[in-house]
Amino acid sequence: MDLTDATDAAPVDDLDATFDLAPVSLWIEDYSALRRMLDGWRAQGVTDLVAFLAEDPQRVRDCMASLKVLRVNRHTLELFAAESQAQLLGSLDSVFRGDMSATVVHELDQLWRGQMRFESETVNYALDGRRLDVRVRARVLPGHEAHWDRVLVALDDVTERVAAQRRQAESERYARSLFDHSPVSLWVEDFSAVRGLLDNLRARGITDFATFLKVHPEFVTRCMQEIRVIDVNHETLRMFGAPDLRTLLGSLSRIFRDEMRESFAEQLNDLWNHKTLQQREVINYSLSGELLNIHMQFAVQEDRLDSWDLVLVSLVDITARKKAEAYLEYLGKHDVLTQLCNRTFYTEELNRLARKGPWPVSIVAIDLNGLKQLNDQEGHAAGDTMLRRMGEVLDKAVDTPSWPARIGGDEFAVLMPQTDERGAEAMRERILALLELNNQFHAGQSGHALSLAIGLATCHVGDSLEAALQRADRAMYADKAQHYKDSAHERRGA
Known part of the structure; x- marks a missing residue:
């Protein structure tokens, strides 16, 4: 609060009433002892007060103890819940508590630099224990600049504003934490x-x-x-x-x-x-x-x-x-043992080709010879090995847009869109060539050679794809019958 020279001409009673009834907390204080203390330190060669006070926290406490409260107004008593000035002044250690050192050092530094007024915000406490956030505005009264024996201090209660700011800051921190x-x-x-x-x-x-x-x-x-x-x-x-x-x-x-x-x-x-x-x-x-x-x-x-x-x-x-969905989709359309397409995918693709082509469509029907006997004699592990080898052969032999599938225990098929009879025959030759290489590679490991019965059929636009499948199956079974006939002849010859 500013006090001009014009107030010196006002009647004393009016000044007292104005002071006492002001709607803001007012304090008249004597800083003369503080002035002497600061002058003494300056005479000792101190130039940086902040650093000097930081060296010994007791120096700040000594400064605070040197301040003398001469008078407070009625609003001050109400603010701090004091019944009288005597009660308030006798309880200043309850009012000014906690860590106020940072605020006090700021105020002292402003006075040290020759400023006759200063502002700050700090925390005080009412006698009933309430926390008070206050804005402090102080100035050395005109005519007392030499000794600082009269200082007017005004305290604005900003508790609600600070609490609102604190709540807003906490809300922002909470929101930021949720975001981060x-x-x-x-x-x-x-x-x-x-x-x-x-x-x-x-x-x-x-x-x-x-x-x-x-x-x-x-x-x-x-x-x-x-x-x-x-x-x-x-x-x-x-x-x-x-x-x-x-x-x-x-x-x-x-x-x-x-x-x-x-x-x-x-x-x-x-x-x-x-x-x-x-x-x-x-x-x-x-x-x-x-x-x-x-x-x-x-x-x-x-x-x-x-x-x-x-x-x-x-x-x-x-x-x-x-990835899990893709793997489940893969499992739904592929045979786990041979890694070829399974019967489900084979059936879906047959239906699609029957509706849309592209024509002609060739089918290679394949049956693995001797698998049942191998399973009976050496167990299913040996049979599974043969099936995996069959999968390797077909996987290497068939390129897109054709694809191979395992459609039964020992039954396989290759669907070949947009492929005529010559292409189907070329596929048979390719499969047999890779079959021979596979048998040579595994000859010294299991002693069992892969043997296939193969049947071919081609379906042209307008023809029945189901009929072509049946022709391929019949051709495959005829090839299988010839295989067993030849095998029996070889056994009799032996």
């Missing part, structure tokens, strides 16, 4: 420039945005470049393998690339259609180059729908789930 430590990758982004680009297109009369993107694919790239990342959380840095935010932001072109352009084009199309809440599966990349399957949720905050300058994006890494 969320187990989900979170991005805070600014899409206002993207909003501006879309609004500009509307102003130019563009109505079919999907067609516009097809004609101007560079617009997708431009929009991607206009997105401003405001913040990310810890999980984001971990997920993408970035040591810090700066590294991440400098590497966004490595994270969002390739397939992301198509996904972002879909996202733009949704935004064009005012869909500001979105979710989709996308592909990103870590900084080490690892592909990440991501479930993305995108939301323009409701109070920013006019500007899009605050967007929250959450990313969940579903790579493990996708």
